[in-house]
Amino acid sequence: MPIQKVDKIWMDGRLVDWDDARIHILTHSLHYGSGAFEGIRAYATSNGPGIFRLTDHIDRLFRTCKIFMIDVPYTRDEIIEACKATVRASGLDACYLRPLVYLGYGEMGLNPLPCPVNVSVAAWPWGKYLGEEGAAKGVRVAISSWRRHDPNSMPPAAKGTGMYVNSSLAKIEALKSGYDEAILLNPQGYVSECTGENLFLVRDGAVLTPPFSAGALEGITRDTIMTIAADLGYEVRETNLLRSDLYVAEEGFLTGTAAEVVPIRSIDDREMTHCPGPIALKIQETYNAVVRGEVGQYKNWVELVD
Numbered sequence: 001m002p003i004q005k006v007d008k009i010w011m012d013g014r015l016v017d018w019d020d021a022r023i024h025i026l027t028h029s030l031h032y033g034s035g036a037f038e039g040i041r042a043y044a045t046s047n048g049p050g051i052f053r054l055t056d057h058i059d060r061l062f063r064t065c066k067i068f069m070i071d072v073p074y075t076r077d078e079i080i081e082a083c084k085a086t087v088r089a090s091g092l093d094a095c096y097l098r099p100l101v102y103l104g105y106g107e108m109g110l111n112p113l114p115c116p117v118n119v120s121v122a123a124w125p126w127g128k129y130l131g132e133e134g135a136a137k138g139v140r141v142a143i144s145s146w147r148r149h150d151p152n153s154m155p156p157a158a159k160g161t162g163m164y165v166n167s168s169l170a171k172i173e174a175l176k177s178g179y180d181e182a183i184l185l186n187p188q189g190y191v192s193e194c195t196g197e198n199l200f201l202v203r204d205g206a207v208l209t210p211p212f213s214a215g216a217l218e219g220i221t222r223d224t225i226m227t228i229a230a231d232l233g234y235e236v237r238e239t240n241l242l243r244s245d246l247y248v249a250e251e252g253f254l255t256g257t258a259a260e261v262v263p264i265r266s267i268d269d270r271e272m273t274h275c276p277g278p279i280a281l282k283i284q285e286t287y288n289a290v291v292r293g294e295v296g297q298y299k300n301w302v303e304l305v306d
Helices: 028-032 054-068 076-090 132-137 162-176 220-231 243-248 278-290 296-301
Strands: 008-011 014-017 035-037 040-045 048-052 095-103 117-124 139-147 181-185 191-194 198-203 206-209 236-238 251-256 260-267 302-304
Touching (some): 014 076, 035 054, 054 076, 054 220, 139 251, 162 181, 198 243, 198 278, 206 220
Antiparallel strands (some): 008 014, 008 117, 198 206
């Protein structure tokens, strides 16, 4: 989906014109993929733009940087305010935000420690990541031949820029084969996650999702959905899942900031018993209200820009 240009991008403490948000060709992260990022959404609420779980996202950004030993030259509060300032400058009621911490120009080689650390925040309009039809009618998913990172080769808990080459390879394979999305298994053969989403199944009325130990990212939307599902009265369990569990599930759905909540129509050409299933639909409906500040018990998750 093409990026729609807006007026300003926040870079290292100031808002600059969109076309002036540039970096040097020898920027370290461009060569070695050493950076951390977040994907965040702001939604239109009755009190103006509200950024969903902004503080939680920035906390995760700092956790990634700690894993990578990147010293962020700004505080959490400063980056939170940068996100709000970027939304204000965009003039948008709803948008996607991309905070990025990257290693800049000045050093080259595999030792990243001497590199300058730069921070930016961009915002732009972005619709449904897997499409309006996918969100409404479900997506076709395939198990990828590519494996999710072994935790001792690349840390799955980190949301690092270069790590997403793994996801891109799986995504390309799925699209070229006629599917909408791919599921990655971990090196032990357990279900990990999709290329940009966490995964949930429904079996016997229980909502199941892979644990972090299977290589699943500590998704903010994943956590949101687990809380919502439990509050709706569903049994929610983190458990290791095999590919055969995917084939016999009654329902399935994907979750992520960009994707939001998307039902699964089929996995490896095995049709789901229900799509969209009643549990997925109820969770999707509730989530769509929660992110817009329409459900009182979750209003603290929506951080107003003004």
